[in-house]
Amino acid sequence: MKVRTIKYIFNEGVKNVYKNRLMSLASISTITASLIIFGIFYLIIANINHNIMKLKEQPEMQVFCNPELDDMGVKLVQNALIRNSNIAEVTMVTKEEAFEKIKEMLDEDADLLEGLDSSFLPVSFIIKLKDIANSGEVVKELKKINGVDKVTYPQKTMEIISKFTNWIHVISIVLTAILLIISVFIISNTIKLTVFARRKEISIMKYIGATNWFIRWPFIVEGILIGFIGAAVSFVISGFFYNRIENRFTQELIQAGTDIITLLKFNEINLPMLVMFMFLGCTVGAFGSIISIRRYLKV
């Protein structure tokens, strides 16, 4: 295809969007709405994944000894832990330390502990793994050690969150697909109007020997342009609101003094999101126009 033809095709496409501005606006709005909903799901999933990754980067386990275990037994457990080649670091939490921790946690209700001493609490070890991938195996090994009562690890939580994320994945894909299909039809209707208004011109073009692609391209450009604008608008809207939500949320977390959950900054995810929005918008637009012109090309 020659440059001047591409120029012609592009000009015609842009002209069509402007000529049918009302219908174009309707199409742009549908695409925008669909992509915003897609964007919401995308952002939720991205944040969940981000937090799971963060959890995985803190491969901490806590091994609790039997409360009745004597000092000798504790020493043996400790030695067994240190000897384990999968473990990078072992920190002991004595009964007294555990008692202090509970006191701290209970805060004003610390008087509940009155009359009790630290003896009912187990000695525990906080261990860091060399490689999180082996965590399942290590847990099994640790449980076999004499005197070990319980091993806690964040794996369970992660599994539950992962399962939950999978569901969100499925729902978001289904919902987005439905919305995009609706968008295709609305766009195809818009383009159909243009095609209908220009059917005479199309038939003349066919008679004087225009190729189908020469006739088709301006309409495809029109569809892609509608999709492109829709993607841009929805990206700006999603970005704006996400930023506000993220700021608010982060501030509240800071006030609460915790960093268990953190939200991604928009600029950490905006690029893949923009690419996806543009891809979906343009594809939906192009597809919408291709199906609407098919009928009129049979001369």
Add this chain to the structure above:
Amino acid sequence: MIEFIKVKKVYPNDVVALNNINVKINKGEFVFLVGQSGSGKSTFLKLILKEEDPTEGTIFVNGYEVSAMKRRDIPYLRRSIGVVFQDFRLLPDKTVYENVAFAMRITEALPKEIRRQVPMALGLVGLSRKANVFPNQLSGGEQQRVAVARAIVNNPSILIADEPTGNLDPETSWEIMKLLVDINNRGTTVVVATHEKSIVDSLKKRVICLDRGTIIRDQQKGTYENEGTHNKIYI
């Protein structure tokens, strides 16, 4: 140039539009296609343009075997054939110049070529001064001239006209026919479907007469009606 061999065309509603058509039109000929409405003239022209496919038989146009060609080659066939319609079929939102240039633009012609060819075509049909006027500001005859200019601007070897004077008064009809004869004199094969008895009779060109889908007469230097059968045709 144009050859029909045992061509039959049956439409989906079982109407036999053409039956056993064998005809050859040579390069540079001027042919009138006559016959009553529904006799198959339009179908004949549609087959040349591959707007319709024959049910049986073979058609050659400009070296293409039209009856067997692929759909995506159709545009290239049509670029070698200029077409003029009864209802002009101009684009109302384009000027005279743009309408003619459009036929070149779709063939991806060079802008330089377009600037050279379009004024030439408009000059040939006598509309050089109206290049920047829109079609609805022109008379019927002038609009048909624009259509003729558009049909010839790509230098086609065949010009097809389907009742080109059907919407025009007798005087203007004559002007358009003379224009077609001029174009024929420059070497283009011209096929005109028409009802203009007086024009056909006085121009003394080849006449192919269709009746209910068959060729009942093919005459060099013919007339609209066969002498002596006058009453038969117009009962």
